[in-house]
Amino acid sequence: MLTSARNQLSGKVTAIQRGAVNDEIEIGLADGQKVVATLTHNSIESLNLKVGSDAFALIKASWVVLLTDNAGVRLSARNQLSGTVQDVIHGAVNSEVALKLGSGAIVTAIVTNSSVQTLGLAPGKAATAAFKASSVIVGVNV
Template identity: 65%
Template structure:
């Protein structure tokens, strides 16, 4: 049976990185160029070295010329025959450069291993960093965990549990559920434009809108026509609504007042960190 995206098992997150050598603002080389130098040392031939590291002959010579220029001294020298023949050797400076790079690379690897092991809940924090760096035009970005997936005839209902105990429901296609790997317990976030959020007094009114998030008005900022209202939910989540000034006055919205954010399930976009 073929595995779907929702059943894919992800490998644990680990720290990674590469070492690059620079000369001023120019890059002297990284692992690829050092590997080329090492291959020249081992084979005594540019042609054989280029082949062993998966580089074209011209690309190898261009890299060598660049390294010679940036280093300010010759790293590679050719015996009689030039580029078309003869042996190719490394200068003492190039041999030292390889050893220095390998030593730095070993220490860099040890540092990454120690850092990864020292950071408790690294995978969770890394996902959080990813969310913090996310840019979207939707004003409301609510992170949570999928608490329920209900399959329908055409679309699925995704229930996302928010910090503080409330939940928000979104309607997505079957394809989106599979593509995003949505299942109970998985991390996800809801994107909601502020203009899609309606506000009402905290009553027991019955509405067709699936989402009714209760909170406390944290602030009301009025403009020429519309007002921006921030509603604080339990658990530290804030949801923002854009309504008319007249609506804000009619509801008597003021800081500290209880209110309910009403959002249609079809207005909620679900996303995940890849």
């Protein structure tokens, strides 16, 4: 599968919570972290998602917010994946930051150059990628 979404995280569905309007699913990643996504009932059914199903999460790099030194910080963003900065590619205005998770998967974020400087983002620095459950697109291989 080819897609413009920089972040493609694969795992297994570990939970499905039915809601009145939407459903919430959890995709467990190889390192024990999880991605939470909000989907419609129809999407759950058309993708035939069940606990134990293989699935992948797509997240655009521009939807990812990076945090450092986040002890004591609480966010409404359900997804908070911890890792280590692997690479920073500086552009004229923005930078591309690659965060390596414990599983080896990479989460890429596009942030301003001033944020890179303020957060001290550099290879080897611990950071957390945060994004909302509604920003996750879920897919399955057929």
